[in-house]
Amino acid sequence: MSEITPETERELVIIGVDNAAFSPLLEILEERKTVLPEQLRLLEEEDSEADPQVFANRNITVQSLEQFAFGPQQVVLLLKGGAAGQAALAAAEEAGAWVLDASDNTRGDESVAVVHPLLNAGAIASAERHVLALPASGxxxxxxxxxxxxxxxxxxxxxxxxxxxxxxxxxxxxxxxxxxxxxxxxxxxxxxxxxxxxxxxxxxxxxxxxxxxxxxxxxxxxxxxxxxxxxxxxxxxxxxxxxxxxxxxxxxxxxxxxxxxxxxxxxxxxxxxxxxxxxxxxxxxxxxxxxxxxxxxxxxxxxxxxxxxxxxxxNLRKDLAINCVQIVQLLLKNH
The missing domain is CATH 3.30.360.10 (Dihydrodipicolinate Reductase; domain 2)
Structure with a gap:
């Protein structure tokens, strides 16, 4: 049985199962044992009819993005852009969750810290909002x-x-x-x-x-x-x-x-x-x-x-998945 700690009581919410980076992201999360299966929430738009995803030998149901209730105990990883991504970001931030935008929803917003886990991880602690952005492609x-x-x-x-x-x-x-x-x-x-x-x-x-x-x-x-x-x-x-x-x-x-x-x-x-x-x-x-x-x-x-x-x-495994997971680990452990 998994040990219950303040860190394992947190949830990781991934929005955008249909994103090209989703599969390598799930692989890195499992390889590094970042979260337990019961901590992981997968969301997609209601009309997508996404199949359950296998994580750590468990089937994880893909839930409806429109009906999901965000909360302050969550770290939300946003792989979806467009109107759905923007709406999810606003709802998660309002609920007090940390949001990591990996899909350019916050592009051009200077109030959002651009974070690279190797170069400027300290920017998380001084972030103006509970919203972070992954660097642009490349x-x-x-x-x-x-x-x-x-x-x-x-x-x-x-x-x-x-x-x-x-x-x-x-x-x-x-x-x-x-x-x-x-x-x-x-x-x-x-x-x-x-x-x-x-x-x-x-x-x-x-x-x-x-x-x-x-x-x-x-x-x-x-x-x-x-x-x-x-x-x-x-x-x-x-x-x-x-x-x-x-x-x-x-x-x-x-x-x-x-x-x-x-x-x-x-x-x-x-x-x-x-x-x-x-x-x-x-x-x-x-x-x-x-x-x-x-x-x-x-x-x-x-x-x-x-x-x-x-x-x-x-570009998917190293620049997106690994960097996302490292930032998620910092948020789950320290924030």
């Missing part, structure tokens, strides 16, 4: 890769190649169906949400462009990197979408305050928390793993103060 990986060099960096340009799973489960399903049709020599329609074919393609942008030429996703990446690393670092970003299901790769062009010493920088990256230095890292190498791979460190041909290198990680 921001966690890039921030981890830059952290060992943080005090030396003046500016960084990020070229993020995101996988289709960064666009959501519907995009993954759409690309799978398109791939099957193309292998059978059938015509393939463009994805209605993206406006391009996803299978066997590489998109300069999967989102509508603003007047500046950036997308909202790119500006969110810039915003969150500056919040995590400091406003004194100049940041620009471009996000492409590659025709792969999982695994992201970012090429980083880093301008340093002083002339680069490659051996010193390589040593800093090698000793970085959660990083592994490799000659030619690939997204395939990172998928299913719990660390960020960095490599191809080289002197830029444009400036003695610029170095270029890349970072890769599993």
């Amino acid at each position: 921001a966690a990986m890039v921030a981890e890769a830059l952290l060992p060099l943080r005090d030396r960096v003046q500016a960084v340009e990020v070229q993020l190649n995101q996988p289709v799973s960064a666009l959501g489960k519907a995009a993954v399903d759409s690309m799978a169906a398109q791939t099957a049709r193309m292998f059978n020599a059938q015509e393939v329609d463009v994805d209605p949400e993206v406006g391009h074919r996803l299978a066997f393609n590489h998109l300069s942008s999967s989102d509508a462009l603003l007047e500046s030429g950036h997308s909202l996703r790119e500006l969110a990446l810039v915003h969150d990197l500056r919040r995590l690393l400091g406003e004194d670092i100049a940041v620009d970003a471009c996000i492409n979408t590659a025709s792969v299901f999982h695994g992201q790769l970012a090429n980083l062009r880093v301008v340093l305050k002083d002339e680069a010493d490659l051996e010193q920088l390589r040593a800093l990256l090698r000793n970085g928390t959660g990083l592994k230095l490799e000659d030619r890292p690939s997204a395939q190498d990172a998928v299913g793993g719990d660390i960020t791979l960095v490599g191809r460190l080289r002197q830029s041909l444009l400036s003695r103060r610029q170095v270029n290198f890349c970072a890769v990680s599993d």
Whole structure:
């Protein structure tokens, strides 16, 4: 029989069973024994008819989001966006629960702390509200890769190649169906949400462009990197979408305050928390793993103060699921 403690009396509520990150999230929660089956509540919109989910050899019923009663003993992990996500966030916060937004419901709200468990976990204690936000897609990986060099960096340009799973489960399903049709020599329609074919393609942008030429996703990446690393670092970003299901790769062009010493920088990256230095890292190498791979460190041909290198990680397991679970653990234990 499980020991009853103040921590085990808490509940973890996950909203958004149909999210692409839900399965790896459940795996990490079970691997790390973050919660007991009786502490876990799964919610989805009433008309979704979601099947029960297996967790720690127990079937967990997916309950109706619309009929669920939130309470102050809960930590709510929000994987759902849109009107349903916004309504759930408001109801949970009003009930006194802690809310971790992993679906951009609070994007642009400066009253919500953007938290990375490695970089700024202390921001939880000083949070203005009981609402936290996970960094934008790719921001966690890039921030981890830059952290060992943080005090030396003046500016960084990020070229993020995101996988289709960064666009959501519907995009993954759409690309799978398109791939099957193309292998059978059938015509393939463009994805209605993206406006391009996803299978066997590489998109300069999967989102509508603003007047500046950036997308909202790119500006969110810039915003969150500056919040995590400091406003004194100049940041620009471009996000492409590659025709792969999982695994992201970012090429980083880093301008340093002083002339680069490659051996010193390589040593800093090698000793970085959660990083592994490799000659030619690939997204395939990172998928299913719990660390960020960095490599191809080289002197830029444009400036003695610029170095270029890349970072890769599993966008769902590493950047979303593991970071979410670490924050949930802190909330359940200390808040």
